[in-house]
């Protein structure tokens with residue numbers, strides 16, 4: 001039987017750490033896909049199109065598979081939407097401050113799409129997770145201190161649910177989906193492509209507490 005090798009089409013250290021939990025060898029290949037192309041679509045469609053574009057961009061650039069290897073490619077996209085308007089990653093600290101003020105004390109939506117390609121037979125599986133997040137009433141001083149850490153700049157909506165700043169008061173949906181890749185969504189997609197998982201339950205519990213142990217990313221990057 002062919003050995004399974006995963007390819008993660010993502011620069012995100014959180015996604016690296018989560019894919020490491022699956023228990024298969026994997027390679028990270030960063031996609032150069034255009035993330036702005038579908039910005040006018042509704043947020044759920046936007047993330048689905050963008051995750052697919054990331055997957056397809058990486059698949060098109062891969063060298064041929066080594067013999068007796070089944071390659072499974074995983075891509076994802078996360079976005080925050082406030083009253084239907086997409087909030088991507090803030091370009092500047094000022095934009096991060098504006099996003100955190102806009103989100104404060106109210107509900108918003110987080111959409112995360114996963115796209116999985118079975119490269120040897122061309123099969124594709126996709127899912128979009130929708131979570132509703134309620135932010136707490138954090139103070140301007142807390143916002144300033146959080147922005148000074150630099151954490152908001154690579155996060156959709158300018159926050160990480162997993163950061164000690166802890167901006168989230170309530171979550172309805174999947175914690176890992178908000179963090180960038182819902183394993184609850186991903187596992188059925190993999191199973192549909194005849195790929196199981198070897199997840200250590202203890203590591204999964206830690207991941208849901210925002211603690212990601214991995215040999216491919218240090219906690220400081222998460």
Ligand SMILES: Cc1cn([C@H]2C[C@H](O)[C@@H](COP(=O)(O)OP(=O)(O)OP(=O)(O)O)O2)c(=O)[nH]c1=O
Nearest residue numbers: 010011012077078155156159160161178179180
């Ligand atoms: C809302 C939220 C987002 N995020 C992150 C997840 C994603 O990494 C990022 C959204 O940007 P994405 O474009 O989804 O991902 P990315 O640019 O980090 O990586 P790549 O495109 O190469 O896969 O925001 C958190 O880590 N915590 C959160 O609470």
